[in-house]
Every structure is written in structure tokens, then in C-alpha cells.
Amino acid sequence: MIRGKPRSLKWRLVFRIAVLQGIMLTLLIVLIFAVMLGTGVIPHQYEGGTMDVLADAVTRDAAGGLELKETPALAKLRANVPDLWFIIRDKEGHRLEEGTVPAEFQPFAERLDNISDARFDREIGEAEPPDVRVRWTDTGAGNVQIMSGTKGELSLLRILMQAPNFFVQAILPLSGLMALSTLFVTPWVVHGALRGLGHAAAAAERIDIDQRGLQLPADKVPREILPLVKAVNDALGRLDRGYERHKRFLTDAAHELRTPIAILATRIAALPPSPERARLLQDTARLSTLTDQLLDLQRLDRQRETFGPIDLVDVARTVVVDLAPIAFAAGYEMDFEAEATSILVSGDRTAIERAVMNLIQNAIEHGGNTGKISVGVSAPALIEVADEGNGVPQEERERIFEPFHRLRPRSHGAGLGLNLVREIMQLHGGHIEVVDDVAKGACFRMAFRPLAA
Template sequence: MTIQKIIRLLGRFFRPISLKWRLVWRLVVLQVILLTLMIFILLGGLTIAGVIPDNYEGRAIDVIRNTITKDGSGNLMLKQGPLLAELRKEVPNLWFIAKDEHGHELSEGTVPPEFKHITEALDYIGDARFVAEPGGSRTTATVQWAEDTAAGKVQIFTGAQGEFHIMALVSVTPELFLEIILPVGGVMAVATLLVIPLVVRSAFRGLRQAAVLAERIDIDERGVRLPVERIPSEIAPLVRAVNGALDRLDKGYERHKRFLIDAAHELRTPVAILNTRITSLPPTPERARLLQDTARLSTLTDQLLDIQRLGRQAQQFTRFDLVAVARGVVVDLAPMAFAAGYEMSFEPARGELFANGDRTAVERAITNLVQNAIEHGGNAGRITIAVNSPATIEVSDEGDGVPAAEREKIFEPFYRLRPRGHGAGLGLNLVHEIMQIHGGRIELAGSDRKGACFRLVFAQA
């Protein structure tokens, strides 16, 4: 077995237990402990009060039964030993009367006055128990016939009363556990396992709703706050702290957004002035390069403004025709494509194909993809714009395509396949943002085909 497998097995064995089951198991253990303590306290209190007498009478009868015998003359006697010594130690005022069927009698101690009259009628009494309450105190006595003694059938009359001792309860612990604690504790444990998870689940319902809302939080879904109303009071401070952090992040994002918009606006005027001044210069190779640079700056500012203007305002979306929008982009950019050495092909699967969204933003997304094809298509071959069902637009070229190592990076802002290219690295990122706002996506077709093929997939209208 490898080390990795051992680590996985240990991880499964020691994986964290959920808060719900931690509460359940701790409550089960606590209930069993409390039940046990309550039973011992109740029995101890009743024994001290005399309601439940210590079973010294039964023990005295057992000891006498096991130690009584006859001497050579047939008289009754007790065999001295540890059992009798322990009984006399625990019951200092031990008294009893033992009689056999032949009239032999053995006695020890003094019979309490309340039971004196019973001694005269022992010949007419079978097994019996007597209770007396002289002066409010409660005393008991027992008459029992023992048939399996060394002295034969013997009648034992005793009222052994000892002081309460904790060992009296400890001695009956196994019986208490099997007959009372285990059944009652089992029922309580089963009830706890069934009821407590439901209670905990109900208590955590607000927390689960907060988790669902937390999954919606991202850079483009601002203003979401976690509810505090149904959150447990112990967790509410954490939820409030998270909401406070979200407030600060939203404010910081708005400041950042305003800065970029203001910066882009401020750049447009000097770029336009610079472009005008360069245009007025005599036509030279340097002038052409400067015009390309100013065009790049102008495109960059426009793209920054487009990105910052985007917002998830679904209520502003309208129904528009994707075929008409794509056809307009083809008409506008065909001269630029022809001048760069390409052929243009427009392939709509239907005459009309509708989607919901921002028509201007979608037009901008298609334009960026066509411009990207013109830039990276190798200045040869055909650029194809296809509109397919359901609500899909594909822009493909016959250039070198996108290397496999770059496919995951091309949608990042300011990332360029050609570091010295004319673009600013915002075009594909802008398209990605537009498709996210429309609930769709942009895909790059597989690398098994020649050139690059970008697919815009819209949500169906």
C-alpha cells in the first residue's frame, strides 16, 4: 500500500464530523450520564429517608441460611466466618430468631418492642413482612422459611437495619444498569438521534440560505448581502462581519470603476488632439507608425469605457435579431478585411434568429472577434461569420489558430498572443464579459481544425 493510499484512508477515518452530529452524540452521552446520576441520587435519597430500606434483611437471611447448622445435640448454631463477621460489622444492632421444625431455637440481639408480639405467633406465620412506624420512624421486619440449609428447614425472623452506605447502591449497579439505565437510556438515545438532527437542521436553515446567497457573490454580482434574521446568535457576528467586508469591497470596486472611467475619458481628448496633429504632418513612414500608435490608444480607451459601462442590468435587455446584428458587422468590416487580404463569408442558418440582450454590446462583441480574426488570421484565406440555431454565432479564420498552451489565457485582460501586436489585449476579455452579462458564454473550438473559431452561445429568447 502506497503512502498516498494510507493518507487517504487516514483522511477518511479522521475526517471532521459535522457540527450537527457532534451535538447529537454529545447530547446522547450527556443524557445517559444524567440519567444514571438521577437514578443513583433518587435511590440514595429514598434509602436515606427510609422509603426504600437497604436490603440488610435479605442479606441477613442469606447469611443465616448459609451459616446455620446443628451441633451434635441437634441444637441450632452459626458457623463463624467472614460472612457472619461482615454482617455483624455492617449491622451493629443485628437481631434474629431462627427456629426449626423440631422446636429448636437460636436467637441473637434484642427484638424491637414493636415486633415483640410477633415472636409469640411465629409458629402460625409463613413468609411475611412487617412494617412499623413508632414515633414517625419507619422500621421493618421479615419472616421467611429457608428449606435448603445445613440444619434443614428453618424459619428466620429478622429486622436487620443498617446505616446507609454507598456500597449498598454500588452492589446493585449491574442490576440497575441492565434493568433501568440501559433500556431507558437506549430509548432516550434513539429519540435523540431521530429528533435532535431535525432540530439542528431547522436551526441551521437560515445558515443554509445564507450559504446559497454567498455562492452568488462575485465581482459582477454586487449588492448581495447575507441574511441575519434566521441565523443562530453565535454565528450572527460572523455573518455581520462578512456583510461589512462586502460593503467595503463594493465601495472599493466603485472607486476603482470611477477611476478607470474618468481616466479613459481624460485620455480620449489628448489622444484625439494628438491624432489630429499627426494627421497634419507630411506623409512619411514615421507618420504612418504614429497614426497606428494613436489608433491603438484610441481603441484602448474605447475598450476601457465599454468594459466599465457593462453591468448586469437584465431589465434593460431587449429582444433583437442576431442575424441582423451580425450582417451589419460584416458590412462594416468587409472593406477592412478585403484590404488586409481576406475573403469574407456570411452564413446565417435562418433568416431571423432572436435573443434577449443589449444589441449594442453584442454588436461590439462580434466586431471584436472579426477584428481579432483580421489581426491574427495571417492576411490570407477566408473569415467566416455564421449564425446557427439555437442562438449561436461563430467567427472563424484560416490562420495559425491558438496554441494549446495559450487557450486558457487568451480571455484574460491585457493578455496578447503577440506582445508586439497592435491590440491592447482587451478585446477577447471584453467579449467574455459581454457574454457573461447575457447569461451565455464564449467558446474556442477544438484545435483539430485549421485556424481559430470563436463561438458565442446565447441564452435562448
């Protein structure tokens, strides 16, 4: 049993592909960065290692001057760079120096007021990294100018601290762009890939008890779903073969029963008249009717080939004339009305006569042996049979069409008459129903498809 709304395969694929793309993009960038870090490419090219450590360590003392905190990174820098030197100054004239500025760069140290951002090197041409770097940068002490060498290394901790910004500024926009493309492209791709499955579902909807031999198309079904389609087709084949065996059994059994029932009826008829003889004849007649109805059910599948124009007015009138003596003998009046002289449908005359006959016999059986049985034919293609008995309870109006179901267990019927009527109506593309708006009794309405003029 399916609970709740089924989940969409298409959007599950879209979501998972978008998430996978984001994860793969992140891992790819991290992998590239790790390789560059492990091979020494980034530290060799990075020129701001010393400045980063100094910028993190600079602060102000109580008097507002500049000072350095002894951070672990600063201690490591001093250990790795014995000849460490730097100049830190702010716009208010505070200055912090350590180490000795190389002689060739001393003139630049004296003219820092005229330098905003610069790179200096001992050799002619562009070096990576340069020997000296000058830059204004934001620190805990505010915006300061730092002049220092470039022997410091890239800090892994600093990289990790910058990771959120890198994710927001680089990875997130790229992931969003890829997700949007996935959102628009993947549904189209999935729809095309599952188009064959839609054809198979449409074919499955046409499968019915009277539409045997159908198979789900497998030519355009995705390879992953093909085993399911083949399994369903195999199951349909087994059901068809089982249904054919069932039909043959019922037909053979009904044929075999007709002869002993006829012999039994003949022998009972030869007995001296008595109440017991009458009851036995009634029981054998019931058995004979049951076998006839079973044969009628099995013949329905072959009657579609004999369809032709049928006049419902003529069919109903003929059945009423044939059963009127039986209805009169049971204590009923018979009434027949037709809105038109002729109403044509496409069908099998024998089957439609059998359906009308079963409804009238049902009315005779359940009408209470009093009142009137009315048969009416009306446009567009309706036949109604009504009695003035106790009617059909609301909760039984679907079950009475099931095979072998009887409204009253002790009734003389076999419980196949109304089921046969429903099968005949389905064969003709129509339906039968119990009409609600009747003052008394039961009214059954057969609705056919009118024959196009």
C-alpha cells in the same frame, strides 16, 4: 481550505444533547439516591440488611453442610447487633443457627417448612421495617431459607455492586428512550431554527459582480449567527463602494486619455511619411482602442436597460461587411453563412456588434494573414467566428478571456478584446467558448439565450 466533508451541525447537536441527557439522568438518579442515603431514609426503610450479609457469607463445608465465612460485613453486623440471631436451612435438611430466636417468633421458627416468604412484627399493623423476615434466597451454597431479625443496615458496597445492573435495567432504557426522542425531535427543531440561515445562503448564491447592492436577509437568522450575517453585509457594502470607486476611476481615466491620444495622433500624422511614423501611428491606434475598450467595459452595467429584440443574423452580417476590407487588406478571405434569415435574442445591439467585431479583429490579428475567416449564425442562437491560423493551446483557452492577457506578448492587441466579449456575453445571460472540434485554427462560439416566440 475545507478538508474532507464538512461536519453536520444538526447531528452534532443531536449527539451532544443525547449524551448530555444520559449524563444528567444518571447524575439525577445518583443525587436522589445519595440524598436518601445521607438522610437515613433508605436504611430506615430497608429490611434486608441482615439477610444480605448472611447470604454473602453462607457457604458449604467439606461434608456439604452449611457454614459461615467470617467476612468483614459479618463481623461489622455482629458488632452492631449484639443480640444477632438467625436460622439458615436448605432443602436437604442442613441447618445453621446462631443466637436465640425471640420467644414470640419461636412458633414460626418451628414451622419454616410451611413458610416461603414472610414478615413478622410484634405490633398489630404494618411496620417498616418488620421485626423478623423469612425468605428463600440464592447464595454461594445454593438456594437457602433464611430467618433473621432486620436490624442490619444497607451496605454501600452492596449498592455499588448493584449499580451496573441498575444502570442496565433502569438508566440505560430511559437514556435510550430519551435519545430516540432527541433523534427525531432535535433535527426538526434545528431545521426550523436554521431556516433563516438557509434563506441567507440562497441570497448569497445570487451575489455576483453584476448583481451589486444585494444583502443577506437577517430577519429570520438565529441571534447567535446574526453578527456573522451583519459582518458579511457590511463587507458586501464596502466591496460595492470600492467597486464603484474603481469604475469611476477607470471611466475618468479613459475619458481623460482620449484627448491627449487624439492630439498625439494628429501631430504624428503631420510628420513626414516614414517607417517610424507608421509605427507611431500604429501605437497611438492601439492606445485609442484600449481607451475605447475600457469605456465599453464601464458602459456594460448600464446597457441592460436598453435591451430589446436583436437579430443576430443582421448584426453579424453588418459587422462582416464593415470589417471585410480590413480582412482583405490583411490577406484573408471572408465567408458568412446563416442557417436562417432571422434569429432573435434580447440584448443591446451596440454591445453585440462590439463583441462580434472583437472576435473578427482577433481572427485578423492571430490568423497568420492567410486562409479564410468564417462567420456563421445558427440556431438556437449561436455566432461562430473561425480562422485558419495556429489555434489556441488547450491550456490557454480559459486564460485568454482574462483582462490584459495576450496569447503572444508582442501582439498589437491590448488584451481586453476577448475579456470584453466575455463581459458582454455574461451581460446577455450567455457565454463564449473555444470550440474543440475544428481541424485547423481557432473557432470562438458565442451562445445567446434565444428570444421566446
